[in-house]
Amino acid sequence: MYLSRFLSIHALWVTVSSVMQPYPLVWGHYDLCKTQIYTEEGKVWDYMACQPESTDMTKYLKVKLDPPDITCGDPPETFCAMGNPYMCNNECDASTPELAHPPELMFDFEGRHPSTFWQSATWKEYPKPLQVNITLSWSKTIELTDNIVITFESGRPDQMILEKSLDYGRTWQPYQYYATDCLDAFHMDPKSVKDLSQHTVLEIICTEEYSTGYTTNSKIIHFEIKDRFAFFAGPRLRNMASLYGQLDTTKKLRDFFTVTDLRIRLLRPAVGEIFVDELHLARYFYAISDIKVRGRCKCNLHATVCVYDNSKLTCECEHNTTGPDCGKCKKNYQGRPWSPGSYLPIPKGTANTCIPSISSIGNPPKFNRIWPNISSLEVSNPKQANVCDNELLHCQNGGTCHNNVRCLCPAAYTGILCEKLRCEEAGSCGSDSGQDAPPHGSPALLLLTTLLGTASPLVF
Numbered sequence: 001m002y003l004s005r006f007l008s009i010h011a012l013w014v015t016v017s018s019v020m021q022p023y024p025l026v027w028g029h030y031d032l033c034k035t036q037i038y039t040e041e042g043k044v045w046d047y048m049a050c051q052p053e054s055t056d057m058t059k060y061l062k063v064k065l066d067p068p069d070i071t072c073g074d075p076p077e078t079f080c081a082m083g084n085p086y087m088c089n090n091e092c093d094a095s096t097p098e099l100a101h102p103p104e105l106m107f108d109f110e111g112r113h114p115s116t117f118w119q120s121a122t123w124k125e126y127p128k129p130l131q132v133n134i135t136l137s138w139s140k141t142i143e144l145t146d147n148i149v150i151t152f153e154s155g156r157p158d159q160m161i162l163e164k165s166l167d168y169g170r171t172w173q174p175y176q177y178y179a180t181d182c183l184d185a186f187h188m189d190p191k192s193v194k195d196l197s198q199h200t201v202l203e204i205i206c207t208e209e210y211s212t213g214y215t216t217n218s219k220i221i222h223f224e225i226k227d228r229f230a231f232f233a234g235p236r237l238r239n240m241a242s243l244y245g246q247l248d249t250t251k252k253l254r255d256f257f258t259v260t261d262l263r264i265r266l267l268r269p270a271v272g273e274i275f276v277d278e279l280h281l282a283r284y285f286y287a288i289s290d291i292k293v294r295g296r297c298k299c300n301l302h303a304t305v306c307v308y309d310n311s312k313l314t315c316e317c318e319h320n321t322t323g324p325d326c327g328k329c330k331k332n333y334q335g336r337p338w339s340p341g342s343y344l345p346i347p348k349g350t351a352n353t354c355i356p357s358i359s360s361i362g363n364p365p366k367f368n369r370i371w372p373n374i375s376s377l378e379v380s381n382p383k384q385a386n387v388c389d390n391e392l393l394h395c396q397n398g399g400t401c402h403n404n405v406r407c408l409c410p411a412a413y414t415g416i417l418c419e420k421l422r423c424e425e426a427g428s429c430g431s432d433s434g435q436d437a438p439p440h441g442s443p444a445l446l447l448l449t450t451l452l453g454t455a456s457p458l459v460f
Contacts, residue, residue, distance in 0.1 A: 033047065033048065033050040033303075033304050033318045033319070033351070034046070034047055034048075034318070035048065039398060040398070042395070042398075042399075042400035042401065047318075047319060047351035047353050048341075048348040048349050048350065048351050049301040049341035049342055049343060049348070049349025049350060049351055049352075050301060050302070050303065050304045050318065050341070050349075050351075051296060051299055051301055051303070051304070051341075052296045052297050052299060052303065052304060052305060052306040052315075053296065054145040054146065054294055054295060054296050055294065055295075055296065056292070056293075056294060057138065057142055057293045057294060057295045058107045058136075058291060058292065058293050059107075059308075060138060060140075060308050060313055061107075061136045061137060061138055061293070062136075062137045062138075062139070062311075063103050063104070063106070063107070063134065063135070063136055063137075064134075064135040064137065065103055065132065065133070065134060065135075066132070066133040066135070067132075070120050070121060070132050071094070071101065071102060071103065071118065071119070071120065071121070072092035072094075072101055072119045072120060072121045072122070072285065073092040073093050073094030073095070073099070073100055073101065074094040074095075076091060076092060076093035076094070076095075076099075077091070077092055077121065077122060077124075077282070078090065078091050078092075078282060079091075079092060079119075079122050079282050079283070079285055080280060080282045080283045081283070082154065082155050082270060082272055082283050082284075086280075088282055092119055101116075101117055101118050101119035101287070102118065103118045103134075104118075105117055105118050105289070106118045106134075106288045106289070106290065106291050107290075107291060115153060115289045115290075116289065117153040117287045117288060117289035117290075118287065118288050118289075119153070119154075119285060119286070119287040120132055120266075120285050120286040120287070121285065122281060122282045122283075122284060122285045123269060123276075123281045123284035123285065124281050124282070126276060126278060126281050126284070127276075129267070129268070130266075130268070130269055130284065130285075130286075131265070131266060131267050131268075132265075132266040132286060133263055133264070133265050133266075134263065134264040134266070134288075135169065135261060135262070135263045135264075136261060136262045136263070136264075136291070136293065137168070137169060137260070137261045138259075138260060138261070138313060139168065139260070139312060139313070140260065140297060140298075140312070140313040140314075140324060140325075141166075141258060141259075141260050141297075141298040141324075141325050142258070142259060142260070142295045142296065142297055142298055142313075143254075143257055143258050143295050143296050143297075143298050144225050144257045144258075144259065144293070144294070144295045145225065145257075145294050145295050145296060146225055146226060146292075146294035146295075147222050147223060147224055147225050147226055147227075147292075147294075148162070148222070148223040148225065148262070148291075148292065148293055149220060149221070149222055149290070149291070149292040150220070150221045150222075150264065150288060150290075150291050150292075151219055151220050151288065151289050151290040151291075152219045152220075152221070152286070152287060152288055152289070153219070153287035153288065153289040154269070154270060154285055154286055154287035155218075155219075155269070155270025155272060156178075156210055156211055156218060156219065156220075156221055156270055157178070157211065157266050157267065157268060157269055157270055157286065158179065158180045158185075158211060158267075158268040158269065158270055158271055159178070159179045159180075159185045159186075159211070159267040159268040160177075160178040160179075160211070160221070160264065160265060160266055160267060161174055161176075161177055161178070161264075161265040161267065162174070162175040162176045162178070162223055162262065162263070162264060162265075163175055163262070163263040163264075163265060164259045164261070164262055164263075165259065165260055165261040165262075165263070166255065166258060166259065166260055167260065168260045168261060169260070169261045172263060174204050175204070175223060175262075176204065176205060176206075176207065176223055177204070177205070177206035177207070178206070178207060178208075178210055178211050178221060179206060179208060179211050180208060180211045181208070182206035182207070182208055185206075185267075185268075186206050188205070188206035189206070190206055190207060190208040191203075191205040191206065191207060192205070192207055192209055193205070193207075193224045193227040193228065194227070196228070196231070197231060198231045198232065201228050201231050201253070201256075202252060202253065202256050210222065219289075225257065228256075228257075229243055232246045241346040241347070244343035244344075244346065245343065245344060245346070247343060248342055248343040248344050249344075258298060262293065264291075266286050269284045269285060269286055270284070271284065297313055297315055297325075298315075298325050299315035299317065299325060299326045300321070300325055300326050300327060300340035300341060301340055301341025301342065301343070301349065301351075301352075302315070302317050302318055302319045302321040302326035302340070302341055302351075303315035303316050303317050303318055303321075303326050304316070304318070318351075319341065319351045319352070319353040319354060320333040320353055320354035320355070321338065321354055329354035330354060332356060332357050333354040333355060333356055333357060334354065334357045335354070335355035335356050335357050335358065336354070336355055338354060339352040340352065395407040395408075395409075395418050396413075396418050397409070397410065397412075397413045397418045398410050398413075398418070399413065399418030409422075
């Protein structure tokens, strides 16, 4: 019966920032924060979970190298091709733009042009280890949605660790180990993501899959996000409902794909042989032409837009929430503990909106207690009450709001928000009445009843 009253469903995008500067992160799955449903008697607002769209997160990061003077070119030096130690006609010179290889070239847009790349100094101080830490920081919690892909212009390193931080670089934990010989380098048996399962998806592994060879076709290293998603969503990620359900109910799983910082630890450059050729150390260095990190701002399913302004990412919070990650309720909206939004039930999810605090309601409204018009709500201060057109306390069962302060109910219903059957008032609701039982358990109604008082108690 309820569905038959729907005339149309119109989605309103209400979370777009009035000024998007300079880069808004726009729409995505669960991006619908508010829907206005029109019925024969009026309109109803329906709130649901939402999150920003997955996008290229390298546009918003800061990069740091350690040691800071590890980039080649100061002083200028010549480097050689790894496959041919006698082909040494390449020069790195930081003072000449055409010959410089600064860190920002790891993230530039290359298109069809010749590759540009960051490059380290050569291994001229062998046998001292040639080690580099590349730290990518967002100053914001982000959720990874696709594989991390690192493209090397040099050979892929013989030893490397990818690490993550969840506390802005204060502590680090390994994401994955890479080596030509995992047992020798890290005392770990080699594995691939294909060896994992739903139960071991969070296991930290060492892989030899990406650390051998230095030909043109072996320059890329992956950290496989999608392969891990596939354990829950199927090989082609067609069952995303299953994945979202797992992310919703398993905090450790969601945290696994959540970071504030990433760190690439380059421990040993590609040698290509058992021994290092000490006569041609200019062949050994690190060079990275591209790093891809796709993800979205973590907004706890309380925002559709994440704005980049003044070198900072911030969620444009909905559902009466606030904070960089929409991680708390706004002032005067702490009527219940804050909770993240939920992906469930599929497909809309649940907004878990923060509700008004008792102290924020204002002076209690007065009721017209003249029987039988108990459904007409009279208030002494309409601006403070705004009861029946409030996003949380709206007219139910087809009731329509009049001047923001009273619900006009259909013939069969009564109550402040048309929340119960009129037959209850007369004591005539029986098994043969043909009436359905009234709705139960509304926290908003319970709050309203407690605050305002009614001529007769509400039934829940």
